[in-house]
Structure formats: C-alpha cells, structure tokens
Amino acid sequence: MSSPEIKMAEISRRMISAKAEQFTESVIREMTRLAMKHNAVNLSQGFPDFAAPEEIKEAARQAISDDINQYAITWGAKPLRDAIVEKFESTQAVKYDPEREITICCGSTEAMMSAMMAIINPGDEIVVFEPFYENYGPDAILSGASPRFVRMQPPSPENPDWSFDRDELAAAFGTNTKAIILNTPNNPTGKVFTRSELEFIRDLCVRWNAYCVTDEIYEHILYDGTEHISMARIEGMRERTIVINGMSKTYSVTGWRVGWALAPPETTQAIRKVHDFLTVGAAAPLQQAGASALRSPQAYYENLAATYVKKRERLLRILEASGFTVYKPRGAYYIMTDISRFRFPADDPRFASPTKDVAFAKYLVQEIGVGCVPGSSFYNDPQDGGTQVRFTFCKKEETLSAAEARLVKLRLRTPLDSIN
Numbered sequence: 001m002s003s004p005e006i007k008m009a010e011i012s013r014r015m016i017s018a019k020a021e022q023f024t025e026s027v028i029r030e031m032t033r034l035a036m037k038h039n040a041v042n043l044s045q046g047f048p049d050f051a052a053p054e055e056i057k058e059a060a061r062q063a064i065s066d067d068i069n070q071y072a073i074t075w076g077a078k079p080l081r082d083a084i085v086e087k088f089e090s091t092q093a094v095k096y097d098p099e100r101e102i103t104i105c106c107g108s109t110e111a112m113m114s115a116m117m118a119i120i121n122p123g124d125e126i127v128v129f130e131p132f133y134e135n136y137g138p139d140a141i142l143s144g145a146s147p148r149f150v151r152m153q154p155p156s157p158e159n160p161d162w163s164f165d166r167d168e169l170a171a172a173f174g175t176n177t178k179a180i181i182l183n184t185p186n187n188p189t190g191k192v193f194t195r196s197e198l199e200f201i202r203d204l205c206v207r208w209n210a211y212c213v214t215d216e217i218y219e220h221i222l223y224d225g226t227e228h229i230s231m232a233r234i235e236g237m238r239e240r241t242i243v244i245n246g247m248s249k250t251y252s253v254t255g256w257r258v259g260w261a262l263a264p265p266e267t268t269q270a271i272r273k274v275h276d277f278l279t280v281g282a283a284a285p286l287q288q289a290g291a292s293a294l295r296s297p298q299a300y301y302e303n304l305a306a307t308y309v310k311k312r313e314r315l316l317r318i319l320e321a322s323g324f325t326v327y328k329p330r331g332a333y334y335i336m337t338d339i340s341r342f343r344f345p346a347d348d349p350r351f352a353s354p355t356k357d358v359a360f361a362k363y364l365v366q367e368i369g370v371g372c373v374p375g376s377s378f379y380n381d382p383q384d385g386g387t388q389v390r391f392t393f394c395k396k397e398e399t400l401s402a403a404e405a406r407l408v409k410l411r412l413r414t415p416l417d418s419i420n
C-alpha cells in the first residue's frame with residue numbers, strides 16, 4: 001500500500017463502529033470465493049447449482065411482463081402473504097392473520113435481523129444452540145443481545161442424534177433471557193428437533209417469559225421419516241414464537257432474497273417498522289412469483305425431499321470412503337464431519353491457521369480442489385469446531401462426481417492417522 005492509502009486505512013479503522021469490529025466477514029461466503037479462485041468444486045455454501053423449477057421461473061417472468069415493478073407494500077405483497085398463511089395452516093395447522101402477523105423481508109436473513117432488532121434491548125440475553133448457523137453471531141452483536149451458548153453433542157454409539165443436556169439448557173435461561181434461537185431442521189448438524197425437545201424448550205420459554213425465534217428454512221428437506229414440527233404448533237407457544245422462513249431452500253432460489261417472519265400482531269408491528277427502514281421491501285415481482293411457488297402441489301415437496309435423500313446417501317458414501325467421520329443428517333442439506341483422523345501439511349505456510357479445521361479447509365480447496373466450511377465458524381470459541389468441517393450436497397450429480405474424483409486424491413495423498 002502507498003502511504004496515502006495507509007493513512008486512509010488508519011483513519012477508516014478509527015471510524016469503524018465497535019459492533020462492526022466484533023465480527024468478521026462470513027466464513028461460508030468466503031469459502032465460496034476461495035473455491036472460485038482455486039477452481040475447486042464448491043461444496044461449501046448452501047446454494048443449489050441446478051435449475052430452479054420452470055413454473056416458478058415462469059411466474060417471475062410473467063410478473064415482470066405484468067409490470068409488477070414498483071415497491072410492494074412494505075410488509076409484503078398481499079398474494080404472497082395469503083399464500084404463506086394458507087400453506088402454514090395446511091402444514092402446521094396453525095392460523096395466522098395475513099394483515100397483521102406477517103412481514104415479508106429480503107430473505108430470511110433480513111427477517112431474522114429485523115426480528116432481533118424488534119425485540120432486543122440492551123442487556124437482553126439470547127440462548128443459542130451450538131454449533132449454530134454463523135449469521136446468528138453477528139445478528140446478536142448487531143441487535144445488542146448477549147448470547148448464551150448451549151452445546152449440542154455429535155451423535156455417538158449410545159445416542160444416534162445430535163443432543164443437548166437438558167440441565168445445561170435450563171441453566172442458560174434466566175430473568176434476562178429475551179429469546180431462544182432455534183433452527184430446525186438444523187444447519188450445520190441436520191438435527192430435526194423432536195416434539196419432546198420442543199416441549200422442554202416451551203416450558204423454559206413460558207417459565208422465563210421468553211420468545212422462541214425459530215428458523216425453519218429447511219422445513220421440507222427431511223429424511224428417514226422425520227417430521228418438521230414448528231414451535232408455533234406447540235401448545236402455549238404461538239403467542240411467543242417468531243417463525244422465520246423463506247423461499248431460498250424450498251424452491252432453490254437463494255438469490256431471489258424473499259423470506260418472512262410470522263409473529264403475533266404487536267411483535268409483527270415492531271418487526272415491520274424495523275424492516276421498513278432497513279430495506280423497505282423485497283423484490284416485488286419475485287414476491288408475486290412466490291405466491292405461485294407456495295401453492296406448489298404436494299408432489300413438489302415430496303420430490304424435493306426424495307431428490308435430496310439420494311444426494312445425501314451419495315455424499316455420505318464419498319466422504320466416508322475418503323476417510324471422514326460423518327454425522328448423518330436427518331434434515332437440511334449439509335453433512336458435518338470430523339477430520340481428526342487426517343494428517344496433512346498443517347504447518348505449510350499456505351495453510352497456516354489458528355485451528356486445524358481452517359488449515360484443512362484451505363488445504364482441501366487449494367490442493368485437492370474441493371471447498372468445504374471449517375467447523376469453527378459454527379462455534380463461539382473457534383477451537384470447539386477445530387476438528388470439524390461441513391459439506392453441502394445441494395449440488396448436481398456432476399458436481400458430486402467431480403468432488404468424488406478429487407477426494408480420491410485426498411485418500412491417496414493423506415495418510416490417515418489411525419492412532420488419533
């Protein structure tokens with residue numbers, strides 16, 4: 001850098017807010033950029049590389065032809081709000097008022113942020129299961145919440161599901177708890193919370209007068225007969241639940257940026273105000289197309305899950321054959337793995353990193369040509385995810401084949417450490 005550039009950087013650094021200084025750019029999205037740079041097969045970020053359904057694309061084209069080009073009502077186009085309410089009632093048997101209980105946002109990312117900013121005061125605590133979707137960390141910082149993390153343990157021979165200690169969860173709640181952040185089906189673990197777990201969480205929310213903000217974006221991506229139960233369906237929770245969801249994953253349109261928050265009227269009023277001044281509204285023609293998408297026939301959702309179950313089986317086989325310890329997901333489209341058994345040149349300066357998972361992810365993308373996400377990005381203390389990496393399988397068969405061909409090199413080049 002030239003000296004004027006250095007000076008400018010110094011001035012800017014002093015002007016940056018304390019909040020913005022507390023978090024880094026998204027590791028997941030950085031891994032996608034690295035995969036592109038190294039021409040690697042990108043199994044890091046959870047976006048499909050296959051085409052979205054033709055009917056949904058046609059609905060978007062039609063909306064633009066029909067000149068739906070101006071701002072929609074800030075809390076969302078009426079046809080989409082109506083479709084969301086209908087669908088939620090048919091899948092979860094819970095009714096919402098499309099006039100007073102929905103806010104359409106720019107993706108569920110904005111819905112989560114708007115919800116947090118609408119309910120959090122200084123000093124409020126939120127309970128977050130760990131590992132967690134990385135956005136929840138910056139969401140907490142930006143909204144001013146103090147997170148209390150509760151660890152989920154990976155599956156073991158005694159317990160085949162990711163699990164949490166109920167006493168530990170109970171101890172994380174207290175008078176300052178404003179909300180628990182739930183994500184079911186879960187990214188990155190693939191855990192689908194059971195009714196019994198949800199009822200236990202309900203009892204804590206009621207006891208401590210807390211909200212449950214529940215991110216249900218993978219609601220239709222389920223395996224092995226698991227059922228998605230929304231927290232809003234659990235008795236006593238509709239009035240204290242904010243359901244976050246969106247089009248991204250169910251309709252394979254992550255770039256459309258259409259999501260929503262369902263919440264009781266007073267909470268919705270606050271969410272709508274935040275949303276209005278954050279973004280005004282999501283893209284109007286895509287909201288219109290969303291109204292058609294949400295009325296897709298049941299066969300669409302069945303086919304989606306059936307397609308993903310095959311991809312899950314395939315990537316599980318590939319990763320296991322390559323030497324990873326894999327944790328089989330019950331929902332969503334990610335596989336968490338353990339890399340403790342791998343020896344690789346972690347001391348090579350090209351991969352130098354504070355934790356093994358980051359070094360491994362760099363090695364994998366640069367030397368093997370496959371992108372994954374380091375486990376540490378899902379934990380508060382990076383060391384805790386230091387032996388895990390996450391892969392996604394929301395990819396074409398050709399993409400998975402290309403990853404398989406490259407991961408063979410990993411098997412050949414990287415001796416497994418059978419002692420560790």
Ligand SMILES: Cc1ncc(COP(=O)(O)O)c(C=O)c1O
Nearest residue numbers: 046107108109133187246248259
């Ligand atoms: C749990 C979870 N929530 C939200 C999102 C982002 O959703 P959207 O595209 O609707 O902002 C993702 C994306 O990976 C996710 O995994």
